[in-house]
Amino acid sequence: MTQLIAEIGALIVSLDHLAADLLVSIRDPAITKIMNSVTGLGSATAAAVIVGLLYLADLHEEVATSVLALGLTGPVVLTLMGLVQRPFPPNPVCVTSGEMVAHSFPSGHAAGVTVFALLAVRSDRLPLAPTAVLAVLIAVSRMYLGTHYLSDTLVGVAIGAAAFFIATRLLAGRRQTILSYMKEGRAG
Secondary structure: OHHHHHHHHHHHHHHHHHHHHHHHHOOOHHHHHHHHHHHHHHOHHHHHHHHHHHHHOOOHHHHHHHHHHHHHHHHHHHHHHHHHOOOOOOOOOOOOOOOOOOOOOOOHHHHHHHHHHHHHHHOOOOOHHHHHHHHHHHHHHHHHOOOOOHHHHHHHHHHHHHHHHHHHHHHHOOHHHHHHHHHHHHHO
16 A cells, blocks of 8 residues: 555656646746736635625625635645645746745645636626636646646645535525625625
């Protein structure tokens, strides 16, 4: 079993380096500029703005789901970053800085944008295609800019998806109570 885990780990590292090398080889100044702009849309600040816009648009169910799901992703991402302490890929164009981000594994940006993409899948009031395209672009931008490896990004997506499904499950029985509370708050 230990041998199998070591082989799987080696395969993942090999794929990570292959993907990173490929992305470095195709970097172009114009694309890099675009990716630098796009990547910021996956930040915690951008997520807070998006949740605020959902609230202002009276999308109460979407607000509740996104707040809970994003609230679940944060501690998981930060805990894994602290435990794994994986260094950033070589040759970064952009490295996320700050006290809370010191390692590449997993991608918090990918986790957050996955929450919003799945929210758009579930909601009949949010545009699915643009949201999904933007989520993919943000996730790819993290690898393109050298901030994350492929596996960092894929695990971020998995964390975001898990958080979204946990949030929807937890809120399923409380939906009417939460929606009533939020509507009363807006009316008052």
